[in-house]
Amino acid sequence: MFGCFVDKPSNQDHLTLSFAPSAIPLQKRWRNNGLSADFVANYLCTFFPNNDDISTSENHHLEVKSAVSYVANELFENAMKYCDEKASYPITFHVRLETDKILLFIDNSVIPAQAEKFKEFIRELLDSDPNELYIEQLEKNAEQDDNTSSGLGFITMMTDYSAKLAWKFQTIEQASPVMAVTTMVELPV
Numbered sequence: 001m002f003g004c005f006v007d008k009p010s011n012q013d014h015l016t017l018s019f020a021p022s023a024i025p026l027q028k029r030w031r032n033n034g035l036s037a038d039f040v041a042n043y044l045c046t047f048f049p050n051n052d053d054i055s056t057s058e059n060h061h062l063e064v065k066s067a068v069s070y071v072a073n074e075l076f077e078n079a080m081k082y083c084d085e086k087a088s089y090p091i092t093f094h095v096r097l098e099t100d101k102i103l104l105f106i107d108n109s110v111i112p113a114q115a116e117k118f119k120e121f122i123r124e125l126l127d128s129d130p131n132e133l134y135i136e137q138l139e140k141n142a143e144q145d146d147n148t149s150s151g152l153g154f155i156t157m158m159t160d161y162s163a164k165l166a167w168k169f170q171t172i173e174q175a176s177p178v179m180a181v182t183t184m185v186e187l188p189v
Helices: 026-045 054-082 112-127 130-143 153-161
Strands: 015-019 091-097 101-109 164-172 178-188
Touching: 015 026, 026 054, 026 091, 054 091, 054 101, 054 153, 054 178, 112 130, 112 153, 112 164, 112 178, 130 153, 153 164
Parallel strands: none
Antiparallel strands: 015 091, 091 101, 101 178, 164 178
């Protein structure tokens, strides 16, 4: 485990979405990531009480909606991009609204060799100042012409949305063992 990981909800109200990563090619599923993220954001905003000051309430709803949509989209994209399609392990997204925070979880399989590289990135992310890391990543991206991944998603969650991140890696026993990772994002409300 990395960060302050909290287990997913078991009997509390929550929303769960699940996808089979190998059912549809990634390029065709890409648009669905944004649609799913927007759905989650709209769904959550229905639970925020309206207060007497409509403009403050609307601004807060928009801020929360924007944060949830961005974070959910990043989680969906990362899970689909880096999953082990041969594992036949579903990508499962959970979201839970608490009094003062929103917890978002995504489970996906990972190729074991990529898991170690991901763990190194997580250690660097958790041990570094997010603002400095953001600048370093921008500079690194500017130097690389063939970069297919910006590496800014998690960093942006931390810098722009005050998100707290955590991860849990585990081996899931199925017909053959699968390396799975759960990414958890905590957003303040």
